[in-house]
Amino acid sequence: MTKSAYQSTILIVDDVPDNITVLTNILSDYNLKAANNGAKALELASRFRPDIILLDIMMPDMDGYDVCKRLKRDIHTKNIPVIFVTAMDEVTDEARGFELGAVDYITKPVSPPVVRARVKTHLNLYDQNKALEHLVQERTKALNQSRLEIIRRLGLAAEYKDNETGMHVIRMSYYCKIMATALGMSAEEVELIFNASPMHDIGKIGIPDNILSKPGKLDAQERAIMEQHTKIGARIIGEHDHPLLNMARTVALTHHEKWNGTGYPGGIKGESIPLVGRIVAVADVFDALVSKRPYKKAWPVEKAVAVIKEESGKHFDPGLVDVFMAHLNEIVELAKLNADPD
Secondary structure, three states, rough: OOOOHHHHHEEEEEEEEEEEEHHHOOOOEEEEEEEEEEHHHHHHHHHHHHOEEEHHHOOOOOOHHHHHHHHOOOOOOOOOOEEEEEOOHHHHHHHHHHOOOOOEEOOOOOOOHHHHHHHHHHHHHHHHHHHHHHHHHHHHHHHHHHHHHHHHHHHHHEEEEEOOOOOHHHHHHHHHHHHHHHOOOHHHHHHHHHHHHHOOOHHHOOOOHHOOOOOOOHHHHHHHHHOHHHHHHHHHHHHOOOHHHHHHHHHHHHHHOOOOOOOOOOOOOOOHOOHHHHHHHHHHHHHHHHHOOOOOOOOOOOHHHHHHHHOOOOOOOOHHHHHHHHHHHHHHHHHOOOOOOO
16 A cells, blocks of 8 residues: 555755755655755665655765665665756766666756656655565565475474374474574574474385384394485485575485494585584484484483583584583473473
8 A cells, every 4th residue: 555645754865955945845745854965865764764765966075876876785775766856967867877776867946746746656666666575575485484384294294204293303403403503604594404404304204114113223234224214305305496495405315424424325524514414413313312212212311412422523523512512401401392292
């Protein structure tokens, strides 16, 4: 819905007070702000986020072109429509203004009906563009939420194959989030690993139940079959440009690689193992140790922590073990909050 005039804010920028007065009188129905130089204009634009800016070109210190450039470089002001209002009327002057991102060009002395008509037109277009952008954002958000829910459900589906509750994928995804945050990963990367890590064992869907639920130790042949779940998981997820699915595939494929190169399926080692795979490896093993499985009872936290420490530099990235230990209390509390039901 288009705003009323009183709801729309217009920033008028001109170094000549009389010119500001003229435009103020013409546009008196709007909520008006004024600046008599470029620096003040940028300050007011940043503070009030006006719906449109009427900008003089010929000003001392910082001309209108420079102001427009800076407005368009700022993520918060780049979409605000700019109309140049100036005595300059050469075709080259207009062309330069449009190249910088201005939406219109009004010459002085201004005509009140022209000013009002141009302003109204561009305000309506701006409101329509914002409404469309909001709609796109909402639909994109809904699509992303659906994608995330599908990924979580697939992760749970795999976990139900050898874990009655599926809480393992929830706990270990939180452990991953804690470690990723502590490592200084960006907020976007933290959310990606939080949502991708539940897919680490999706390949277990392709492993026979008699192997997944075997109460004793697997023999060599069974172990070889079990190890295929990393490659199966990568094939299920497939190769995608989307960051979340791309990370989920990496996690599925590499979370059983070991720091010393004795892991599977690639036998890669050290920092050649993707960081997300190394993070999930620590989180996955710790939670598996403290959880009940068909082949073992749940271990006490102290015993599981001792294994994590012992495997530092062997199974696990030593730096990640240090991060894990530094946040152990938080991890243990999360484990309790998301414990398997009795």
